[in-house]
Amino acid sequence: MVDVSQHELVPDHVLIDDPEEIEAVLSEYDVQKTNLPKIKRTDPATPDDAEVGDVVKIVRDSRTTDQAVVFRLVVS
Numbered sequence: 001m002v003d004v005s006q007h008e009l010v011p012d013h014v015l016i017d018d019p020e021e022i023e024a025v026l027s028e029y030d031v032q033k034t035n036l037p038k039i040k041r042t043d044p045a046t047p048d049d050a051e052v053g054d055v056v057k058i059v060r061d062s063r064t065t066d067q068a069v070v071f072r073l074v075v076s
Helices: 019-029
Strands: 012-016 038-040 055-061 067-075
Touching: 012 019
Parallel strands: 038 067
Antiparallel strands: 012 055, 055 067
């Protein structure tokens, strides 16, 4: 079976474990956790240890900036 998360076109998906880092992100964007865009727990790119309610940091390559960082809330 192919591990989709290891494909070169799939950006890095990193689970944020530190509650302080999550709070910093939420305060920077002035949003609540539930206002973040969603990613399904069953998405092949979602980290294996992610659970519903966790926040995932996605780092993509960008032509205009070196990297584009987005955050997603894991849902069922």
